[in-house]
Amino acid sequence: MNYSQFEIWVIIALMAIGTFAIRFSFLGLIGSKRMPPLIERMLRFTPVAVLPGMVAPLVLWPTDAADGVTLLHLAAASAAVGTAYMTRKVIWGMLAGLSVFFVPVLFDLL
Amino acid sequence: MTRSLEKSAFWTGVVDVLPFIVMVVPFATLFGVVAIEAGLSLAQTLSFSIMVIAGASQFAALQLMLDNAAIVFILAAALAVNLRMAMYSAALAPHLGRAPLLQRAVIGYLNFDQSYVLAVAKYEDQPDMPLPSRVAYFLGVSLTIAPLWCLFTYIGAEIGAWIPADLEVSFVLPLAFLSTVAPMLKSPAHIAAAGVSIILALALAGLPSGSGLLIAALCAMVTGVVVETLLERRA
Numbered sequence: 001m002n003y004s005q006f007e008i009w010v011i012i013a014l015m016a017i018g019t020f021a022i023r024f025s026f027l028g029l030i031g032s033k034r035m036p037p038l039i040e041r042m043l044r045f046t047p048v049a050v051l052p053g054m055v056a057p058l059v060l061w062p063t064d065a066a067d068g069v070t071l072l073h074l075a076a077a078s079a080a081v082g083t084a085y086m087t088r089k090v091i092w093g094m095l096a097g098l099s100v101f102f103v104p105v106l107f108d109l110l
Numbered sequence: 111m112t113r114s115l116e117k118s119a120f121w122t123g124v125v126d127v128l129p130f131i132v133m134v135v136p137f138a139t140l141f142g143v144v145a146i147e148a149g150l151s152l153a154q155t156l157s158f159s160i161m162v163i164a165g166a167s168q169f170a171a172l173q174l175m176l177d178n179a180a181i182v183f184i185l186a187a188a189l190a191v192n193l194r195m196a197m198y199s200a201a202l203a204p205h206l207g208r209a210p211l212l213q214r215a216v217i218g219y220l221n222f223d224q225s226y227v228l229a230v231a232k233y234e235d236q237p238d239m240p241l242p243s244r245v246a247y248f249l250g251v252s253l254t255i256a257p258l259w260c261l262f263t264y265i266g267a268e269i270g271a272w273i274p275a276d277l278e279v280s281f282v283l284p285l286a287f288l289s290t291v292a293p294m295l296k297s298p299a300h301i302a303a304a305g306v307s308i309i310l311a312l313a314l315a316g317l318p319s320g321s322g323l324l325i326a327a328l329c330a331m332v333t334g335v336v337v338e339t340l341l342e343r344r345a
Binding site for chain 1: 132133136137148149150151154157158161162163164166167170171173175176178181184185187188189190191192193194195196197198199200202203206207214215217218219221222277278281282283284285286287288289290291292293294295299300303304305306307308310311312315323326327328330331332334335338
């Protein structure tokens with residue numbers, strides 16, 4: 001990470017202001033205005049539109065990995081997606097992914 | 111009489127949100143761990159959780175900071191993750207829009223996934239709930255979650271300082287994102303949007319960090335709407 005302390009604080013502050021503005025937006029308006037239906041539709045897709053694109057390069061070429069992508073990265077990622085998709089619960093996907101990724105490391109340490 | 115009504119609405123909110131704690135605690139802890147490992151100070155890590163209180167966007171900002179993306183792109187991508195909350199705000203407005211401004215501002219600050227989901231379900235289930243009780247219910251839900259989010263970020267940050275450096279902790283981020291997204295793939299339209307997002311993000315990876323992602327996300331949103339509309343027409 002290559003930011004000055006000041007820059008990090010600016011990022012945090014602007015994210016706080018921006019997030020509050022988004023959350024308050026319609027609550028702040030007088031009366032109960034509706035959002036244009038097309039915009040509302042698009043907004044429903046934001047998480048599935050942003051997060052997968054963010055993740056794909058992280059799984060396929062992880063920055064931290066000494067020897068690039070290993071089978072372990074792919075296995076952990078698949079375990080997380082598969083389990084979360086089947087159970088529809090974020091927490092099980094997380095636990096599955098973490099176990100696949102870190103249990104072998106922990107065995108190595110012991 | 112009304113006081114006790116509000117009190118009971120508050121406590122109903124507290125009880126309703128308990129199952130969600132199982133999910134908030136590990137994620138807050140992870141954020142603390144990963145933020146410290148990434149090089150943020152304890153004060154910065156805590157400020158993130160206290161001032162932003164939006165898990166996915168906090169993780170997103172952290173990831174882009176690890177990639178040394180330009181600040182504009184960090185903010186754009188992280189706030190894009192939060193855009194869905196404008197929809198929450200619009201959904202809450204008919205139920206809470208008549209509350210005093212200060213109360214609405216507090217509700218805005220505490221308007222996140224769990225409080226929105228539970229509150230809207232409750233208000234639709236009990237349409238004749240008086241306004242002060244609605245506000246009390248919302249606060250019962252959110253004032254249970256928010257302090258835990260901050261407390262466990264702190265605990266995570268303390269744990270993070272003890273984790274050996276050769277453990278590849280940053281890979282926890284993609285795992286968290288994948289687990290968050292997978293249950294959202296509810297329809298062919300969602301799957302199509304996710305597919306477009308992945309393909310374009312990889313194809314545009316050469317652009318300045320963060321900018322390719324924004325283009326990919328915008329195209330993915332349009333794809334989602336188009337596929338959904340086509341499927342509805344056919345049905």
